[in-house]
Amino acid sequence: xxxxxxxxxxxxxxxxxxxxxxxxxxxxxxxxxxxxxxxxxxxxxxxxxxxxxxxxxxxxxxxxxxxxxxxxxxxxxxxxxxxxxxxxxxxxxxxxxxxxxxxxxxxxxxxxxxxxxxxxxxxxxxxxxxxxxxxxxxxxxxxxxxxxxxxxxxxxxxxxxxxxxxxxxxxxxxxxxxxxxxxxxxxxxxxxxxxxxxxxxxxxxxxxxxxxxxxxxxxxxxxxxxxxxxxxxxxxxxxxxxxxxxxxxxxxxxxxxxxxxxxxxxxxxxxxxxxxxxxxxxxxxxxxxxxxxxxxxxxxxxxxxxxxxxxxxxxxxxxxxxxxxxxxxxxxxxxxxxxxxxxxxxxxxxxxxxxxxxxxxxxxxxxxxxxxxxxxxxxxxxxxxxxxxxxxxxxxxxxxxxxxxxxxxxxxxxxxxxxxxxxxxxxxxxxxxxxxxxxxxxxxxxxxxxxxxxxxxxxxxxxxxxxxxxxxxxxxxxxxxxxxxxxxxxxxxxxxxxxxxxxxx
Numbered sequence: 001x002x003x004x005x006x007x008x009x010x011x012x013x014x015x016x017x018x019x020x021x022x023x024x025x026x027x028x029x030x031x032x033x034x035x036x037x038x039x040x041x042x043x044x045x046x047x048x049x050x051x052x053x054x055x056x057x058x059x060x061x062x063x064x065x066x067x068x069x070x071x072x073x074x075x076x077x078x079x080x081x082x083x084x085x086x087x088x089x090x091x092x093x094x095x096x097x098x099x100x101x102x103x104x105x106x107x108x109x110x111x112x113x114x115x116x117x118x119x120x121x122x123x124x125x126x127x128x129x130x131x132x133x134x135x136x137x138x139x140x141x142x143x144x145x146x147x148x149x150x151x152x153x154x155x156x157x158x159x160x161x162x163x164x165x166x167x168x169x170x171x172x173x174x175x176x177x178x179x180x181x182x183x184x185x186x187x188x189x190x191x192x193x194x195x196x197x198x199x200x201x202x203x204x205x206x207x208x209x210x211x212x213x214x215x216x217x218x219x220x221x222x223x224x225x226x227x228x229x230x231x232x233x234x235x236x237x238x239x240x241x242x243x244x245x246x247x248x249x250x251x252x253x254x255x256x257x258x259x260x261x262x263x264x265x266x267x268x269x270x271x272x273x274x275x276x277x278x279x280x281x282x283x284x285x286x287x288x289x290x291x292x293x294x295x296x297x298x299x300x301x302x303x304x305x306x307x308x309x310x311x312x313x314x315x316x317x318x319x320x321x322x323x324x325x326x327x328x329x330x331x332x333x334x335x336x337x338x339x340x341x342x343x344x345x346x347x348x349x350x351x352x353x354x355x356x357x358x359x360x361x362x363x364x365x366x367x368x369x370x371x372x373x374x375x376x377x378x379x380x381x382x383x384x385x386x387x388x389x390x391x392x393x394x395x396x397x398x399x400x401x402x403x404x405x406x407x408x409x410x411x412x413x414x415x416x417x418x419x420x421x422x423x424x425x426x427x428x429x430x431x432x433x434x435x436x437x438x439x440x441x442x443x444x445x446x447x448x449x450x451x452x453x454x455x456x457x458x459x460x461x462x463x464x465x466x467x468x469x470x471x472x473x474x475x476x477x478x479x480x481x482x483x484x485x486x487x488x489x490x491x492x493x494x495x496x497x498x499x500x501x502x503x504x505x
Contacts, residue, residue, distance in 0.1 A: 003050045003059060003068040004143040006043030012197055013039060015223040019194060019256075021231045029194050034237030037250040039195045042145065045092055045104065058088045062141050072105035072295070073140040075112055078360050082348050089298050098303025099251040101296065101448055102192035104145040107200055110283075110292035111136050111146065114271075116359040117286020124278050132271050132282070135219055139198070146219065148200040149187030149258045150283075161207060161214045171201055171260055172213045173274060180266040181273055183216060190256035191448075193229050198222060199258065202272070203279045204289070204454070215279040217272040218265045228259040235441040243400040246432045248441035255444075287354070287361035293453055294362040297344050297370055300449075304337040304381065310433050311385040317418045317426055318392060329384055336381060343370040368462040371453050378449040386437050393434045396427055 010030045019026040021034055029035040049058035049070060059068035071088040074081070089105050096103065114121070115136040121129035139146055152161055152170035161170045168174075171185035187201055202217035220227060236252040239245035272278035283289045311333055315321040347370060350363035386393065395415075402408045403424065416423035436442055453459055485496050 003055060004046050004070075005050045006040075006045075006047035009043050009046050009145065010039060013195060015221070017223040017229065018227065019229045019231060021234060021237075026231075034231075034234035035194050035254065037236055038252050038254065041096055041100065041250050042104065042192075042195045045095055046143075048092070048095060049088075054091070057084075058091065064137060065141050067141065069140055069143040070105065070108065072108035073112055073136075073143070075116055075358075076360050077358065079348060079351060082351060082360055082362075086298055086344075086348065089295060090302060093299045093302040096251050097247070097306040098299045098301075099247060099445065100192070100253050101299065101452055102147055102196075102253055103299070104143075104196075106292050106295050107146040107148050108139070109295040110148075110288045111139060111200070113288035113291030113361060114282055114286050116291075116354050116361060117282075117288065119354075119356050120285050121278070121282060124281060125272075125275065127267075128271050128273075128275075128278060131268050134268055135271070139219075142197075144198055145192075145196040146198045146200055147190060147192045147196040147222075148202065149190050149193075150200070150202045150204040151188050152203075152205070152214075153186045153188055153257065160211055162211050167213075170214055171216060171258075173216060174262060176273065180264055181216070181218070181270055182262055182264050183218075183260050184262050185214075185260060187258045187260070188255075190229060190258050191452075192253045193222060193256045193258070194231060194254045196222060199227075201258070201260070202282065204283055205458075206280050207276050209276070212274040212276060215272060215274055215276040216270070217279050217282050218270045220263060220265055220269065224263050226261040226263040228261065230257040230259060232256065235439075235444070238440075241400050243428065244431055245435055245439070245441070247435040248439060252441060287352075287359070290362045290364050290367045293371060294347055294367055296452065297340070297347065297367070297374070300374055300378075301337075301341050301344055304340055307381065307385060307436060308333055308337050310436055311388055313429060314385065314389045314392070314433060316420050317429060318388075318390075319419050320388075326388065329388060333381060333384055336377060340370070340374060340377070343373065346370075364466040365463075365468065368459065368466050371459045372456070372463050375450060375453065375456055375459055379446050382437055382442070382446060385433075389430075389433060389437070392430050393438055396430055396434065 013030050014028055017029070019029055026032050026035070030039045048054055055068055058071060060071055060074050061067070062069050071085045074085050076082040076085055092103060092105060114132050118129055118133050121132055155164045155169055164170070168185040171183050171187050174182040174184045176182070183201075190199065193199060198219050198221050200217070200219050203215065207215050222229065232255050234252060234254060235245075235248040236250070239249035242249050271282055312321070312330060315326050315330065320326045343366060346366040347362045350366050351360050352363060353360055397403070397408070397412050402412060412427065413423040416426045418426045421429070450456075489496060
């Protein structure tokens with residue numbers, strides 16, 4: 001049975017896609033200095049799952065082709081299957097230390113969630129629901145890397161999509177015919193678009209009445225005619241060496257703005273069109289939104305474990321591991337990392353079953369609670385580690401070239417001392433720590449962890465909508481109903497005063 005390899009994925013990226021960086025169109029993202037190492041990291045993920053030693057754990061047989069595909073596409077039917085799938089995704093996350101937020105398993109999880117919600121979508125529009133189901137099977141059987149653009153370019157946030165002064169500021173329908181729809185406009189935030197195969201375009205943020213023309217959801221290949229990928233600055237492209245930039249030189253998943261210039265989308269890839277309810281429910285009425293954000297918590301658990309290891313190593317290298325206040329900080333960080341692991345477990349064990357009883361998916365309540373907590377936890381976590389490091393993060397040689405200088409190298413060896421490693425080991429470690437905690441790459445990650453699921457008020461709104469308020473309200477109402485003014489006064493032989501005082505409502 002065939003299984004996708006890293007070489008297969010790299011070959012698929014040489015498809016003529018229109019990627020722009022520094023004023024130029026990039027011919028081949030797999031070889032360009034700004035993208036090649038990140039592409040290689042994704043390729044390594046596919047090679048890992050294709051390894052005969054890992055294939056049973058990391059993949060399952062497609063029901064239609066029999067070929068092995070990533071467990072990210074699996075429709076779990078029980079808690080045990082969910083946990084087996086989680087173990088596979090956690091192995092993938094360890095390959096990039098949790099720094100690839102939009103790895104192939106993210107949108108695959110969301111598409112699997114949409115497929116689980118097929119009966120709900122079919123009740124709204126069977127043709128479009130059939131397109132969701134058909135595309136899920138198409139992408140699964142090819143083990144595609146799908147990214148997404150589901151947020152409109154910011155523009156004037158006080159106005160809706162239709163009030164930006166440009167009818168196509170955001171992706172909107174231009175035309176439709178028997179073959180499909182034609183769309184034009186912008187979308188963000190195309191994280192990992194450089195190294196993905198296809199893109200899901202939709203609206204995770206609700207639209208207003210009158211904005212039906214923007215209420216679309218569809219998938220197209222990233223080399224689709226008319227699709228432009230406008231990359232932000234590449235941190236990989238700015239990295240001088242793996243020694244100086246060990247993370248950003250190979251784990252910059254990049255972000256991009258999509259511009260769609262009259263892109264034609266065939267009907268079998270259109271999941272909603274001019275339908276505000278369908279464009280929202282495809283995420284929130286199905287398990288899609290909780291499924292891909294459940295994957296993000298699996299990734300975050302790994303990332304916090306990695307950062308916690310950096311924190312402890314800082315204390316060891318600096319000879320402060322025995323200080324009580326340092327152990328207190330490390331204990332606090334360890335508790336926070338453990339709390340996120342515990343919440344991940346709660347997401348799973350408190351999971352829900354789809355209405356038709358066919359599938360098991362993550363708990364909405366515990367998933368959104370975890371997002372609310374981790375969205376604000378990450379930056380404090382990083383800052384605590386930076387406090388442990390002190391000036392060690394910035395008292396570093398300018399680059400690896402300093403070690404090649406007969407004049408400079410001796411000074412480095414005398415000033416970069418540690419009781420547990422030599423000067424090269426100390427510099428090597430602190431270069432990595434800076435890349436994770438303080439570099440431009442690290443700053444992007446701080447922003448990403450704050451906003452990848454939306455602003456905090458959005459996440460808290462999800463929590464408000466999914467908390468079981470009735471449990472507490474039943475207790476509250478119970479005690480309030482257990483006494484009143486008349487009964488309490490009667491215990492002392494008195495009666496309530498005459499109510500005809502104008503104060504009654």
